[in-house]
Amino acid sequence: ELKVEQNPLFLSMQEGKNYTIYCNYSTTSDRLYWYRQDPGKSLESLFVLLSNGAVKQEGRLMASLDTKARLSTLHITAAVHDLSATYFCATSGSRLTFGEGTQLTVNP
């Protein structure tokens, strides 16, 4: 059974700081996704990572994928309050399998 584990599950950080969210998955997967979810809202696609060594950046967020280690990271640079949300990673075979989510709070 495919398992996807994120850590930390809760992250409180100050504006301007950097931090990394980790996503480990248990079996080989051909794609890794990162989604953002605001409270009571839907899932917004942030990144799709396709291959080993893939790195994608959008604003203050950068995602990377190491398929050999079965690890993806979401790095936050110089956090701002607007980044406060829950971030999910998910792997894909025939369906998406989500991690538990990381609830990020960015404090002024």
Added chain:
Amino acid sequence: EPEVTQTPSHQVTQMGQEVILRCVPISNHLYFYWYRQILGQKVEFLVSFYNNEISEKSEIFDDQFSVERPDGSNFTLKIRSTKLEDSAMYFCASRGNRHFLEAFFGQGTRLTVV
């Protein structure tokens, strides 16, 4: 921009009642999914649907659940006899084709069973 739309946004129902959650996937998409998210928990896969039949379902998707694509645009999830533990946010998603990378999610239906 094309989007997945779901109705209703919020449904309150009594335990034991049947509910139908509706979704309109993106028009040229071929793969359709239902996921659910119990409050504060992770997103769980329920079922995938392709070529007018279920292609995969999870252990959550028991005989109480069914899906249908009654016409060319709608994709529905029916829960026959709701239980308190069915209370959750239900998300519909669609994907273009086997090699199309992204699954696009609707805004969700919050189901509350009382």
